[in-house]
Amino acid sequence: MTRFLSRTAAVLTALAALALAPRMAAAEPLFGETSFTLKNGLEVVVLPSHRAPTVAHWLWYKTGSADEERGHSGAAHFLEHLMFKGTKTMKPKEFSTLVARQGGQENAFTSWDYTAFHQDVAADKLELVMKLEADRMRNLIITDDQLKPERDVVLEEWRMRIGNQPGALLDEQVEAALYLHHPYRIPVLGWTDEIRTLDVPAEKRFYDTWYAPNNAVLIVAGDVTVEQVKKLAEEYYGPIARKNVPLRQRVHEPDRSADATVTLHHARVRTPRWSREYLAPSYHTGAKEHSYALEVLAEILGGGANSRLHHALVLDQQIATSAGAWYTPDRLDLGMFGFAATPRPNVTTEQVQAGVEAVLAQVLKDGLTRDEVTRAETRLVTSELYAQDGLDEPIEIIGRTLCTGGTLVDLDAWPDRIKAVTLDQVMAAAHAVLDGKPAVTALLLPADPTLVARGPAEPDLPIPSGEIR
Amino acid sequence: MTRRLLTLGGALLALAAAPASAITVETVRSPQGITAWLVEDHTQKVISLDFSIRGGAASDPADKVGLSSLATGLLDEGAGPYDSGQFQGKLDDLSAGISFSATADHLQGSLKTLSPYRDEIFQLLQLALTEPRFDEPAVERVRAQLDQLIDGQEQNPDGLATLNWFHAQFPDHPYGRSRYGTKESIAAITPADLKNFAKTRLGRDRLEIAVVGDITPADLTILLDRTFGALPATAVAQNPSDRAPADAGKIMLIKKPVPQSVIRFGEQGIDLHDRDIYAAMVVNYLLGGSPFTSRLGDEVREKRGLAYTIGTGTVHYDHADLLMGFVGTQNAKAAETVKIIRAEWAKMRDEVPDAKAVADAKTYLIGSYVLGLNSTGAIAERLLGLQQNGFPSDYITDRAKKVAVVTVDDVKRVAKRLLDPAKLSFVVVGNPEDLKPDAVVETE
Numbered sequence: 016m017t018r019f020l021s022r023t024a025a026v027l028t029a030l031a032a033l034a035l036a037p038r039m040a041a042a043e044p045l046f047g048e049t050s051f052t053l054k055n056g057l058e059v060v061v062l063p064s065h066r067a068p069t070v071a072h073w074l075w076y077k078t079g080s081a082d083e084e085r086g087h088s089g090a091a092h093f094l095e096h097l098m099f100k101g102t103k104t105m106k107p108k109e110f111s112t113l114v115a116r117q118g119g120q121e122n123a124f125t126s127w128d129y130t131a132f133h134q135d136v137a138a139d140k141l142e143l144v145m146k147l148e149a150d151r152m153r154n155l156i157i158t159d160d161q162l163k164p165e166r167d168v169v170l171e172e173w174r175m176r177i178g179n180q181p182g183a184l185l186d187e188q189v190e191a192a193l194y195l196h197h198p199y200r201i202p203v204l205g206w207t208d209e210i211r212t213l214d215v216p217a218e219k220r221f222y223d224t225w226y227a228p229n230n231a232v233l234i235v236a237g238d239v240t241v242e243q244v245k246k247l248a249e250e251y252y253g254p255i256a257r258k259n260v261p262l263r264q265r266v267h268e269p270d271r272s273a274d275a276t277v278t279l280h281h282a283r284v285r286t287p288r289w290s291r292e293y294l295a296p297s298y299h300t301g302a303k304e305h306s307y308a309l310e311v312l313a314e315i316l317g318g319g320a321n322s323r324l325h326h327a328l329v330l331d332q333q334i335a336t337s338a339g340a341w342y343t344p345d346r347l348d349l350g351m352f353g354f355a356a357t358p359r360p361n362v363t364t365e366q367v368q369a370g371v372e373a374v375l376a377q378v379l380k381d382g383l384t385r386d387e388v389t390r391a392e393t394r395l396v397t398s399e400l401y402a403q404d405g406l407d408e409p410i411e412i413i414g415r416t417l418c419t420g421g422t423l424v425d426l427d428a429w430p431d432r433i434k435a436v437t438l439d440q441v442m443a444a445a446h447a448v449l450d451g452k453p454a455v456t457a458l459l460l461p462a463d464p465t466l467v468a469r470g471p472a473e474p475d476l477p478i479p480s481g482e483i484r
Numbered sequence: 485m486t487r488r489l490l491t492l493g494g495a496l497l498a499l500a501a502a503p504a505s506a507i508t509v510e511t512v513r514s515p516q517g518i519t520a521w522l523v524e525d526h527t528q529k530v531i532s533l534d535f536s537i538r539g540g541a542a543s544d545p546a547d548k549v550g551l552s553s554l555a556t557g558l559l560d561e562g563a564g565p566y567d568s569g570q571f572q573g574k575l576d577d578l579s580a581g582i583s584f585s586a587t588a589d590h591l592q593g594s595l596k597t598l599s600p601y602r603d604e605i606f607q608l609l610q611l612a613l614t615e616p617r618f619d620e621p622a623v624e625r626v627r628a629q630l631d632q633l634i635d636g637q638e639q640n641p642d643g644l645a646t647l648n649w650f651h652a653q654f655p656d657h658p659y660g661r662s663r664y665g666t667k668e669s670i671a672a673i674t675p676a677d678l679k680n681f682a683k684t685r686l687g688r689d690r691l692e693i694a695v696v697g698d699i700t701p702a703d704l705t706i707l708l709d710r711t712f713g714a715l716p717a718t719a720v721a722q723n724p725s726d727r728a729p730a731d732a733g734k735i736m737l738i739k740k741p742v743p744q745s746v747i748r749f750g751e752q753g754i755d756l757h758d759r760d761i762y763a764a765m766v767v768n769y770l771l772g773g774s775p776f777t778s779r780l781g782d783e784v785r786e787k788r789g790l791a792y793t794i795g796t797g798t799v800h801y802d803h804a805d806l807l808m809g810f811v812g813t814q815n816a817k818a819a820e821t822v823k824i825i826r827a828e829w830a831k832m833r834d835e836v837p838d839a840k841a842v843a844d845a846k847t848y849l850i851g852s853y854v855l856g857l858n859s860t861g862a863i864a865e866r867l868l869g870l871q872q873n874g875f876p877s878d879y880i881t882d883r884a885k886k887v888a889v890v891t892v893d894d895v896k897r898v899a900k901r902l903l904d905p906a907k908l909s910f911v912v913v914g915n916p917e918d919l920k921p922d923a924v925v926e927t928e
Contacts (some may be wrong), residue, residue: 172792320576331623
């Protein structure tokens with residue numbers, strides 16, 4: 016099951032992945048999922064689970080903020096809001112009213128690569144939500160009367176999520192610094208000056224271009240059968256015509272040739288935060304033969320209580336209240352590998368930076384142990400067993416996979432691919448992505464350096480999910 | 485301050501139409517008399533256990549505020565023969581989780597394990613509860629984490645608004661203070677305090693347990709005694725007094741240079757066991773319980789674009805009941821938003837509710853209560869919540885029946901009982917224009 020023996024195999028990435036796919040097809044469905052595709056190209060995934068008499072209906076569009084026209088940042092997320100504002104057959108808000116009237120709950124979110132709409136309802140109300148969701152796939156109406164107050168709502172969302180939160184303000188600047196060219200540098204919510212100018216034609220264009228059955232994935236999970244879903248999907252989504260949807264060909268991200276440091280001194284910060292991010296391959300783009308090894312590496316370096324960073328910075332040197340590492344393989348284009356640490360009171364960000372650098376240098380010089388690799392792989396694979404215990408996580412994993420260039424074959428093979436990662440591959444990935452590579456370092460600091468350096472603790476790592484609801 | 489049962493956001497069983505709950509709760513009693521609610525479910529090899537012991541942060545001594553948070557933060561940081569690294573390392577290697585926390589009214593714990601590692605993980609829980617080490621490096625680290633949480637709460641507009649709302653409403657009551665304590669009170673907690681906490685506060689007489697997943701009643705019976713049997717029979721903890729909100733009808737402004745004013749508002753609520761609670765749930769739903777379709781959602785968000793989030797919920801503590809709401813709006817619109825909220829509060833009290841809207845609210849309240857119950861953890865959490873609030877295990881179906889019989893007249897009567905715009909108190913954190921507050925707090 017070993018996919019790649021050395022880094023030189025990288026050039027064969029695309030071919031190798033294709034060639035390997037059929038062999039992987041034997042893996043059991045990871046979440047017991049079944050899939051089929053309608054004639055109009057809509058991919059449907061069904062996850063039966065009969066624990067409760069309810070059903071989750073999720074429609075994912077393979078488009079997000081990275082597909083926006085230049086100068087129209089925020090258009091994808093704003094359109095997600097406007098999808099609740101009426102169609103040729105439904106009045107504004109009627110969608111939400113009907114779902115609530117049936118005891119259902121609903122929401123939606125947008126990321127760089129996808130936009131998803133979802134409802135939870137009693138199992139016998141599946142037909143209703145499917146009818147409503149299919150209706151707004153083709154019949155959306157956007158008017159100035161609806162658009163203008165909703166644009167103010169989005170600006171309030173920006174104030175709440177970004178403007179009021181120093182850490183989020185810094186994250187936006189860090190991403191803009193890390194990606195030099197690719198639209199991942201632009202916030203999903205958009206830049207406020209551009210949000211203010213989004214209008215009916217811009218939103219209509221985004222909808223007409225990207226919202227189509229052949230650019231969507233339907234996931235239905237819960238107290239249903241595959242046959243029921245098939246029948247309903249054919250009835251409601253089946254008649255919607257396919258569109259010529261453009262390829263998601265975003266600009267190529269150039270190699271970084273310099274480090275950067277982004278610093279935010281803010282009046283409402285007491286606890287400094289240090290982090291560092293590197294561009295990294297994803298499952299789909301770049302030196303993707305390293306992607307599974309990078310997942311194992313992130314787990315070993317900073318995945319939890321057994322990680323190198325936790326042991327060194329938190330337990331042994333006692334200079335940080337938290338320290339960890341993260342990696343985002345599930346992106347259509349280049350991902351990120353990052354480190355973060357929160358210094359203890361009276362410890363500086365320079366000290367925790369030196370601590371993280373020392374751990375990384377030692378790993379690059381002396382390597383890791385086979386035992387660390389095996390334990391990390393076991394933890395990663397076991398986490399999937401917990402995911403199987405619920406429905407939301409499987410749905411989100413499936414949706415993200417299918418919207419970022421992956422297939423169900425990739426998904427089902429994931430545990431085997433993780434378990435097949437060798438110590439040499441982890442080290443090769445570490446050298447390829449982290450060894451002397453340019454990075455962006457982020458510092459969140461108090462405005463007044465004389466203030467005791469203690470502040471908005473973020474006990475969890477700032478993993479950028481990029482999902483804006 | 486976290487154990488809030490938002491009666492609207494939850495989930496339960498559809499009326500007669502849906503099959504009775506797929507969830508069958510069994511009461512398991514051990515030889516030592518330890519009782520747990522069990523939902524046996526062997527579809528996945530996962531077990532979730534949630535438990536709580538009555539008497540949380542609000543029971544901390546006045547000069548040791550934050551003791552519950554610090555002590556529960558340390559229970560999984562070394563116990564028995566294992567130091568913090570070894571204890572957490574063992575959990576991590578078996579991909580299991582054990583966590584503890586303190587809410588205002590309860591000390592809580594949660595365990596999640598794959599069934600093959602069940603006995604090892606339950607033993608770690610037993611060690612954490614009965615032989616916590618409170619090693620000095622761990623104590624100092626968790627103390628530092630708490631300091632950072634306190635700073636965070638005081639610098640974050642949402643944390644600050646909530647903290648100050650409770651502080652104003654419960655001035656001489658434990659609900660008025662942060663469950664994390666203050667930096668000073670945390671600094672004053674000694675190793676002897678922590679050891680005494682473990683010896684006195686974790687009593688079996690206040691213990692409630694919910695277990696869901698791949699375990700039989702017979703096995704659970706044995707594990708209950710093994711895990712919890714060595715705890716003291718009775719806990720020693722102060723019981724706070726029942727209390728109504730104090731500062732009726734005022735607007736307090738906490739000045740902060742933020743682009744969005746963050747607002748918390750609320751007044752006295754209704755007890756979960758009061759016969760009017762189901763009509764109160766309907767009132768809350770119509771007023772602000774649904775983000776898109778409620779009156780507040782409609783007036784503030786949909787029509788005027790004044791906010792991204794606005795909502796209300798009924799909040800229930802052991803010794804206080806509240807109807808609370810939250811909203812965030814740009815500084816220029818804070819005064820207008822407060823005015824609209826007061827006006828809608830009055831309208832909801834005075835106008836005869838629409839029969840159709842009441843019927844829709846009831847369907848929503850019944851149907852939505854069962855949503856989300858599709859993992860062992862979610863079901864265990866729900867069941868523990870019912871136990872903490874003194875409901876029987878068939879509450880899930882009982883609640884649906886009680887919501888179903890609420891009439892328009894009930895809603896009208898309870899709206900009058902529940903809503904009083906003159907007693908609605910606001911805390912605004914931000915730099916609002918035009919707002920006329922009753923009190924202003926300048927911050928650095």
